[in-house]
Amino acid sequence: xxxxxxxxxxxxxxxxxxxxxxxxxxxxxxxxxxxxxxxxxxxxxxxxxxxxxxxxxxxxxxxxxxxxxxxxxxxxxxxxxxxxxxxxxxxxxxxxxxxxxxxxxxxxxxxxxxxxxxxxxxxxxxxxxxxxxxxxxxxxxxxxxxxxxxxxxxxxxxxxxxxxxxxxxxxxxxxxxxxxxxxxxxxxxxxxxxxxxxxxxxxxxxxxxxxxxxxxxxxxxxxxxxxxxxxxxxxxxxxxxxxxxxxxxxxxxxxxxxxxxxxxxxxxxxxxxxxxxxxxxxxxxxxxxxxxxxxxxxxxxxxxxxxxxxxxxxxxxxxxxxxxxxxxxxxxxxxxxxxxxxxxxxxxxxxxxxxxxxxxxxxxxxxxxxxxxxxxxxxxxxxxxxxxxxxxxxxxxxxxxxxxxxxxxxxxxxxxxxxxxxxxxxxxxxxxxx
Numbered sequence: 060x061x062x063x064x065x066x067x068x069x070x071x072x073x074x075x076x077x078x079x080x081x082x083x084x085x086x087x088x089x090x091x092x093x094x095x096x097x098x099x100x101x102x103x104x105x106x107x108x109x110x111x112x113x114x115x116x117x118x119x120x121x122x123x124x125x126x127x128x129x130x131x132x133x134x135x136x137x138x139x140x141x142x143x144x145x146x147x148x149x150x151x152x153x154x155x156x157x158x159x160x161x162x163x164x165x166x167x168x169x170x171x172x173x174x175x176x177x178x179x180x181x182x183x184x185x186x187x188x189x190x191x192x193x194x195x196x197x198x199x200x201x202x203x204x205x206x207x208x209x210x211x212x213x214x215x216x217x218x219x220x221x222x223x224x225x226x227x228x229x230x231x232x233x234x235x236x237x238x239x240x241x242x243x244x245x246x247x248x249x250x251x252x253x254x255x256x257x258x259x260x261x262x263x264x265x266x267x268x269x270x271x272x273x274x275x276x277x278x279x280x281x282x283x284x285x286x287x288x289x290x291x292x293x294x295x296x297x298x299x300x301x302x303x304x305x306x307x308x309x310x311x312x313x314x315x316x317x318x319x320x321x322x323x324x325x326x327x328x329x330x331x332x333x334x335x336x337x338x339x340x341x342x343x344x345x346x347x348x349x350x351x352x353x354x355x356x357x358x359x360x361x362x363x364x365x366x367x368x369x370x371x372x373x374x375x376x377x378x379x380x381x382x383x384x385x386x387x388x389x390x391x392x393x394x395x396x397x398x399x400x401x402x403x404x405x406x407x408x409x410x411x412x413x414x415x416x417x418x419x420x421x422x423x424x425x426x427x428x429x430x431x432x433x434x435x436x437x438x439x440x441x442x443x444x445x446x447x448x449x450x451x452x453x454x455x456x457x458x459x460x461x462x463x464x465x466x467x468x469x470x471x472x473x474x475x476x477x478x479x480x481x482x483x484x485x486x487x488x489x490x491x492x493x
Contacts, residue, residue, distance in 0.1 A: 067163040070170050071150060078177070078184045095182045096216040099190045102176045106197035107204075110140065112220045113337070116208035116252050117228030117262065118245070119389045120330040123322065123369060124228055124262075125207040127334040130363040131356030132203060133157050135348050140196035140204035142217070144185065147368050147383075147490040154192045156199045158364050165195060185209050189216040213251025223344055225252045225281075226337050227272065228262040228330065231388035242267040250275040258282040258340055262333035286336035287329075290314075294328045302358070305331055315350070320357045324370030324382065325396040326389065331357070368489050377403070377474040379467075381493070383486040385411070387419045393483070394423050403477035406470045409450075410434050410463060410488035413441040420484075421453045429473060430457025433466035435487035463491045 100107070115125045122143055129141040139157055146152040151160035169191050170177070177187060189209075196204045206222070208215045230246045246268035253259045253275050261272050264285045276283035295304045304319040305328065320331065335353065342348045360366050370393075373379040380397075384390050397405060405428035411417060412435075424430075432447040434440040443459040450457075460466035463482075470480045482492055 066167050070167050073170065074150075074184065074187070078182065078187055093214060093216070093219060095180050096186050096189065096219055098180050099176065099182055099186060100193070100219055102173070102180075103190060103194050106193040107220045109197040110201050111203040112222040113203065113205050113224050113226065113341070114208065114217065114220055114222040114252050114254075115205065115226040115228070116212040116215070116249050117226070118231045118249075118386065119384070120228035120262065120326065120333065121207050121226075123327060123330040123366075124226060124334050124337070125205050126360050126364045126366040127320075127322070127330065127357060128337055129155075129158075129205045130360045131334070131338055131348070131353055132205070132346075133363055134356040135346070135352040137202040137346075138200065140192070140199065140201040141364060142189070142192040142196075142204065143207040144188070144209050145486055145490075147486070148493055152365065152367075153188055154195055155365065156196070156201055160365070161191075161195050165198070166191070169194065183216075186216045208249075208252060211245075211248040211251070213248050215252075218252055221254055222252075222257060224337065224340055225254060225257060225259040226262070226333065227252070227259065228333055229388075230263075230265060230268045231386060243271055246271040247275075253279050253281050255279045256281060258284065258344070260284045260286055260333060260337050260340060262286045262329055264288060284336060284340060286333045290332060290336070292328050292332045294325065303327065307332065307335060315353075318354060318357055321359060321361045322366070322369065323372060324393070326384075326392045327370075367493070368486065371489075376476040377406075377471070377478040377480055379471075379480045379482070381489045382481070382483045383489050384483055385415070385485055387416075387423070390420055390484070391423050393481070394425070397479065397481055398425070401479045403475055403479065404429060406474050406478060406480040407431065407457075408433060408463070408466045408470050408480065408482040408488070408492075409446065409484040410443070411441045411446060411484045412437075412439045412487070414439065415441070417441075417446075417449055421450050421455060424450075424453070424455055426454035426456075428455075429470070430455050431460060431466040431470050432457055433460040433463040433488070435463060435485050435491050437487050440485070440487065463488055467492055 115121045129139050132139040141155040154161040206217045227249050230242050259281050291308045293306045302319045304317050307315040368383040371381040384393050408431045410433050432443045434443045447459050
């Protein structure tokens with residue numbers, strides 16, 4: 060693998076074409092055990108053993124909670140690694156230290172040093188990027204790493220760590236072909252990140268999943284905390300403002316007042332409560348954290364960590380919002396929020412992947428809105444004409460666009476200044492539009 064001027068771009072092309080990538084190929088890139096991850100980890104000398112970690116899984120919200128927590132830890136003075144997936148614009152978004160992306164030179168160096176092991180072990184794209192992240196965090200001498208689970212938990216490549224604390228945000232139906240067809244079955248996979256003797260925070264108390272978490276925590280002798288137990292969070296949001304503020308109550312008392320954040324979207328209320336409870340447990344575990352760290356960290360999540368893609372308000376008059384929500388629970392929350400804040404006509408620029416259960420999703424959208432059906436530039440993207448035919452069964456009408464930028468531009472041209480344009484349905488649509 061010789062040196063060239065465009066070495067980083069060459070390495071990226073090698074990774075994307077030679078290594079199976081779930082985001083692009085779907086089931087063909089999925090691994091059903093940790094054998095390859097463990098073998099690759101052994102080749103590198105088990106780098107994850109050199110730093111403390113917090114492990115964050117769940118169906119929705121795990122990316123938000125990961126970034127919130129990383130921002131708080133950074134504010135407290137911890138050198139903080141952050142591993143998340145997928146990326147939106149730049150591969151290096153997946154691996155950050157104190158908000159800064161891994162250097163291009165390190166990505167090149169990693170592949171050049173390990174390409175023979177990669178060729179021999181044939182890891183998936185996700186397995187390889189987890190290994191890269193762990194080795195980079197060791198190289199950077201991080202104090203603690205916040206690690207977002209990719210899919211599930213029990214068999215996820217990140218699950219070789221022994222974290223100080225595990226977090227499970229919530230459970231809803233997504234990736235059912237891999238994780239199970241009921242909330243209980245999915246919860247059992249997610250609960251696989253609960254480690255022996257280590258506490259776990261669960262974001263939402265759900266009668267279908269709470270018994271699963273209690274059983275797993277009992278088996279592992281782990282202290283279990285439900286973030287919403289005896290806690291309430293009240294959101295104070297104005298469409299014109301650039302932040303959202305919260306008050307948190309517990310047992311009739313104000314615990315935190317006027318916590319303001321740069322993260323938008325009604326769904327962030329649950330994520331904020333989960334992150335706050337996690338902050339409190341970490342403090343009990345001996346982390347040097349105080350309320351000022353919490354306030355400052357929460358106030359600048361996007362700035363401190365480079366967080367993108369969640370309820371991003373790109374412009375006003377008309378308002379344009381991008382969001383990466385892509386399953387029933389996430390889209391349901393967003394659509395209800397859109398109906399609440401819309402003052403004019405709603406316009407939806409939509410794309411989905413071809414293995415998504417759309418019958419559970421398309422019925423959520425209002426028939427009165429205007430639709431622009433398109434597809435992201437990945438092999439798994441659902442053909443826009445098929446999407447339009449599927450949507451028509453639910454009374455959703457609009458035009459089709461093979462290129463997503465053309466779809467957004469058409470929505471812009473058709474929208475009046477008081478209208479609202481929402482682009483979403485797929486992380487990859489947001490990636491393309493950004």
